[in-house]
Amino acid sequence: MSQLLEKAKDFVVDKVANIKKPEASVSDVDLKHVSRECVEYGAKVSVSNPYSHSIPICEISYNFRSAGRGIASGTIPDPGSLKASDTTMLDVPVKLPYNILVSLVKDIGVDWDIDYELELGLTIDLPIVGNFTIPLSQKGEIKLPTLSDIF
Numbered sequence: 001m002s003q004l005l006e007k008a009k010d011f012v013v014d015k016v017a018n019i020k021k022p023e024a025s026v027s028d029v030d031l032k033h034v035s036r037e038c039v040e041y042g043a044k045v046s047v048s049n050p051y052s053h054s055i056p057i058c059e060i061s062y063n064f065r066s067a068g069r070g071i072a073s074g075t076i077p078d079p080g081s082l083k084a085s086d087t088t089m090l091d092v093p094v095k096l097p098y099n100i101l102v103s104l105v106k107d108i109g110v111d112w113d114i115d116y117e118l119e120l121g122l123t124i125d126l127p128i129v130g131n132f133t134i135p136l137s138q139k140g141e142i143k144l145p146t147l148s149d150i151f
Contacts, residue, residue, distance in 0.1 A: 041096065047082055048086075058124060064096070120135070
């Protein structure tokens with residue numbers, strides 16, 4: 001009897017492991033807005049949904065790192081849902097306060113950009129499987145706005 005239960009368990013685990021899952025990638029990180037309090041960047045995330053029905057996104061978590069340390073992090077609760085059998089573009093806003101930018105002067109002073117690593121966790125609610133987090137990571141550099149960009 002225990003062998004039968006073990007085989008059934010292995011069968012279910014194998015089937016769940018081979019279920020198609022949504023895939024995501026960070027396509028771009030660009031300047032979005034400049035204010036007196038902060039500089040806001042937008043990360044564009046492309047998510048493909050292989051299912052014939054929409055899937056709710058529970059939350060998006062992000063961690064923005066530069067020079068080996070975290071400079072911005074947060075979560076976006078309930079950002080919407082993924083379109084059925086299609087690719088959905090999500091915009092993840094990342095706000096960088098100016099006091100953080102001042103602490104990165106050594107990196108910024110050389111070439112007027114921030115070398116960054118953006119880590120995202122896209123948590124979706126899959127039927128049968130439950131909550132599933134798609135981890136994403138993107139490295140690159142962001143040019144800082146100049147006075148001509150602001151005015």
